[in-house]
Amino acid sequence: MNCRFYSLLTLGWLAASAGATPLAAQLAVRAGTVYTMAGEPVRDAVVLVRDGKIERVGPASQVAVPAGYKTLRAKVVTPGLIDAHTVVGLAGYLNQKQDQDQLELSTAMQPELRAIDAYDARERLVEWLRNLGITTIHTGHGPGALISGQTMIVKTTGRSAEEDVIVPEAMVAATLGPGARGRNGKSPGTRAKAAAMLRGELIKAQDYLRKRESAGEDERPERDLRLEVLARVLKGELPLLVTVNRIQDILTAIRIGREFHLKLVLDSAAEIYLELDRVKAAGYPVILHPTMHRAGGEYENLSFETAAKLRDAGIPFALQSGYESYVPKTRVVLFEAAVAAANGLGFEDALAAITIDAARILGVADRIGSLEPGKDADLALFDGDPFEYTTHCTGVVIDGRVVSEQPH
Amino acid sequence: MTSYRPLLLVALLTVVGWTPPGFSQDKPLAFAGARIIPIAGEEIPNGVLVVHQGKIRAVGPASSVRIPADARRIDASGKVIMPGLVDSHSHIGGIDGADQSAPIQPDVRILDSINVRDARIQKAQAGGITTVNVMPGSGHLLSGQTLYLKLRDGTTIDDLLIHNPDGSIAGGMKMANGTNSRKKPPFPGTRAKSAALVREEFIKALEYKRKLERAGDDPDKKPPRDLKMEALLEVLDGKRIVHHHTHRHDDILTVLRLQKEFGFRVVLHHVSDAWMVADQIAKAGVGSSIIVLDSPGGKLEAKDIRWENGAALEKAGALVGFHTDDGITDSRLFLRSAAFAVRAGMSRKAALEGLTIANAKMLDLEERVGTLEPGKDADFILLSGDPLSVYTHVLETWVEGKKVFDRSDPKDHLYAVGGYGASHDQGSRIVMEECWR
Known part of the structure; x- marks a missing residue:
């Protein structure tokens, strides 16, 4: 990074x-x-x-x-508690069109969208989290597009993005599975198409990176914001945060991560308990879905005990408040950790998942956690x-x- | 009021050739050594609960309750026993209420849409819920008749019904105001229009009633049967309680205004702005079934919702219960709602009542459940610890003397914590198990 x-x-x-x-x-x-x-x-x-x-x-x-x-x-x-993944500050509490900036749907892949250009430090939900002990959030573009944009790491002090930010460009947020599907007939329309499009774009970025770094001044390709960000992903400077829930989507993320030697972070991962050995072998950390996420759709098989299973398997993980489209407009990672604590994780490991372990996965353990x-x-x-x-x-x-x- | 209900139920069940195990329980069960929270009266540190033939026979301190000689004794030491939880507002059962044809549909019965094999019913049992008001949604001014259910183990809706003393099926009427029911015509476009449409419909029902009364016993003079009007008359006669979705302070007062005009019995639901108008709610003498959410907002009407609502209503002297609104909150975490109200200043006593007897009162079932x-x-439910602690699990749920949930059973554990297949309904789970064989 x-x-x-x-x-x-x-x-x-x-x-x-x-x-x-x-x-x-x-x-x-x-x-x-x-x-x-x-x-x-x-x-x-x-x-x-x-x-x-x-x-x-x-x-x-x-x-x-x-x-x-x-x-x-x-x-x-x-x-101070750390919420390892949220959209607070971009997705406002009123849930009206004008305060929802976590997802732009004009095209499937927009890694160039920066979180800092949308973060509202004075949003009421930032204050809500702050008052409950959450002092740092990893927030930004949400799940719901193949590549929705970038994330940032910011303190919840509530002054301005510039004053409160720790890492302005933290990760690039991607989604695989049904959540990646384009609206109104736009691609990707299937899982396999989403994977093909993501691989195609990463190959384009490989090409761009090679030419930018090796070609002479005259042949160097013009700056391309989108490919520039993906080039940083390829170089391992920016992790790809992939939201996946069904087991086949989790395995697709790992397949693509390995193909391009990415620094990958598995996000949400409701069915991850089905393939813990493979996940462990892949070596990718996990930012697990909110413990109390609604058990419907892609999340229908989630379990309160997954955090404990990740701990038992020795897979590094943190907890998150995730994204909510209705009420409550945000979850509170303290409460999500509480329910994980009560379902096998135990007090100290649950606290670690919202402090030091989260800081390590976010790459900021030298400062916080x-x-x-x-x-x-x-x-x-x-x-x-x-x-x-x-x-x-x-x-x-x-x-x-x-x-x-x-x-x- | 309740004395002949079990008989009715027995009669009904005999007809369908099924005997609930609760009734076949020929020996009394005695749970001994638990901390008992009876809701009616003080907590009992070392208590005994005796049940027989689906009823509670005795409850009290170990020193004073005589355990019948033929009773099966169950050691419940270290555990907490309290009444089965009553959820006054839920959407479990894969329900499907009124459609988009009209904003007011009192003829629609949620009874005709429930899937009792929905996994969310098992999850509600896992959460300790034994009685539940299953309601259609809030996208209508009036979206239909609700249903009060007992979460017995059953395979058809008839197995779960509760009957009124007159034999009718127990349930209320769902209404809503505010923004959810505002849509394109024929739905209302404003709040005032919403109120006008509701008033118009109730006035129609009063006219219908007048015609019926004038006709007396003369069948020729009676107006033709009208399912909508019949259901509204049950509301106007107080036989069917209105469960009214309402969030904003002014919408809450509109409900009270219409209640005063037409005299129906009403329970306010959600009541996000209750803390602003708690005194008015208390003065009107209506109950509030509130929701506890992890953050404000998500919709304009809930932008000012507070955890303090329970405390504010309690302080004002109003009746307060909690609800899951499942799937808005998870039935397995229902105890949590009361705990958060306590966090925000509500008394432990009122909060525990809000999970039990207060809700029973809001469903006219207080003679039968809630304490x-x-x-x-x-x-009743057996808990591993204090009901307001995050570390406490529901260990067992009993309905009418029959155990319907046991956390130590792997199948039930799956519903309690989730996992692969936990959201498949019973039907598909049975198919899956057969495939594996």
């Missing part, structure tokens, strides 16, 4: 604008239990935050709170077990700023 |  460059750009921009936004206060969080996701939970703990970064985490007996630090208290503290010195100070505070229905998220910190102090 | 009390139907 060529995301470091963009991250540096963003950081530079943030530093430059620091005068305009209030500097994060130095912060201490006292907690009954801190799940750092980097080692054992720490009881009766303190998390120190300095200049937007984690300064120190340890037992209160060993970590003194320096003078001038604002202190927050909570029963349980976790890293665990509470370690030097990492971003993104914290979620709870008044009990975060997964319990009746527990509240009582506070949220992003980059050292307290962005929510009300119980939700 | 664990002697004489009531033996509809």
Whole structure:
């Protein structure tokens, strides 16, 4: 992923604008239990935050709170939660034509569509997720077209795409199976046609890439936004995030991934439990469908226990809120993890699936996903077990700023 | 009110030559050692529940309930027992209500469209639901007659029906206002038109009633039978409760206005803006069957929906129940709705009532279901822990003394958690199993 460059750009921009936004206060969080996701939970703990970064985490007996630090208290503290795949910020809560920007259907493959050009940082659902402890989302173009566009990784701070973004171009979103079918008689009209079209486009991009890199100045093909993005996919700079649910579509995605040596991420994957060995051998990570997704259509065979099976098989995975076309307009990855936790996954693995494991699959584990010195100070505070229905998220910190102090 | 219903049912079932196992249960069953949440009264830490012949015979602390000598004793220690859940609004059963020919279709019965082999019925059993109001959709001002079902194991719709004391089939009437029923003519294009069409139809029904009354016993003077008018008269006579889809605060008040004008009995459903008009709802004395969603929006009418609706209605003194609206939320996660209401300030007591007795009241079934009390139907669930915890599973679901779901049975486990074939209806599953043999 060529995301470091963009991250540096963003950081530079943030530093430059620091005068305009209030500097994060130095912060201490006292907690009954801190799940750092980097080692054992720490009881009766303190998390120190300095200049937007984690300064120190340890037992209160060993970590003194320096003078001038604002202190927050909570029963349980976790890293800020990560939703590994959503469309929030592009698909607005009103669900009216003017606030739905997650899918453009004029043509089947549009890898050139950037998420950052559509992301609404002040959308009410961004705030909704933030208040429930979700501090980072991997969002962008949704499932529903063969290649629907790009995704981005963004904090839920709610200022603007530029200020909140971590990775502006994160992955390229593709769909195989019925979800890829063109509307109004447009291609692809079948599964096999979708695969043929995707392969055809990747071959075109191979050709473009070769000519761009090897041809002399005069013979070099003109810049082509679409092929340029696919060339980055071929080079492994951008993973191809393929939404697939039926087992044959999952295997098609793996077949194409291997043919073009892609960095592939399997998305949704309702029937993946049928072929865990093949998936493991392929080595692709999985961003699993919301646990509570409706069990209809392509999802009719989904199981609450799939996350546990992925864990047992040793396949890296994260959880997501997915895409909803009606009510609720978004799911909440915390709640999806809760139901997975209660169905075989267990507390700590479920928490990992929405923190450190998600950060690793998204390629941002150097910044977020665990509470370690030097990492971003993104914290979620709870008044009990975060997964319990009746527990509240009582506070949220992003980059050292307290962005929510009300119980939700 | 309920005393002769089982007899009626027995008579009916004898006719069709099928005896429900609940009635063949010749020995009492005694569940001992569980924490019992009877809903009627305080929770019992170490309780005993005795059921026999489809009815609850005794419930109380282990120290005071006498277990009959011939009872089969079941150790339920470490488990929680509460009444079977009552879902006041669901769309399970692959139903197919009114069509697009008209906005008001009171003659349409959901009874005539249910597939009892729909896997979602098994999933509802897996969620602990024992009584359910199956309704047609909200795309009409009035989309037809709803059906109150017991989720017994059965193969035809007759196996699941509930009968009123007069022998009629229990059910309500589904109505809706707001945006879902606004479409091209003959459907209304505005809210005021929606109300006008409904008023017009009820006035027609009142005229029909007047003609019937004037005709007295003279068959020549009686107006010709009219299925639509007959069904609306049941509504006007209070025999059929209106279950009214309504979201926005002003639409809620419109329902109350029409209710006042025509005097029908009504339960408000969904009630997204309940927190804005809770006092008016309480003052009108009507019940609310609310939905709990994971986020607001998705449609304009639900943009302001809040988890606080349950607490706001409770505080105002209104009757509150929950519903799944399955497939909007999953029947297997029905307990979750009450838990989220508690998260947002509703009392545990009212929330648990909202899954049981409050809904039973909204379906006129409170004499029969919704609490664990002697004489009531033996509809109950065994839970692995507290009903409001995410970690709790429904272990067993019992309807009228018969176990209809057992999580330890692999077939039932499939419905409880999903997996390959979990959404195939019973018919196709049977075929599949035969193929494998």
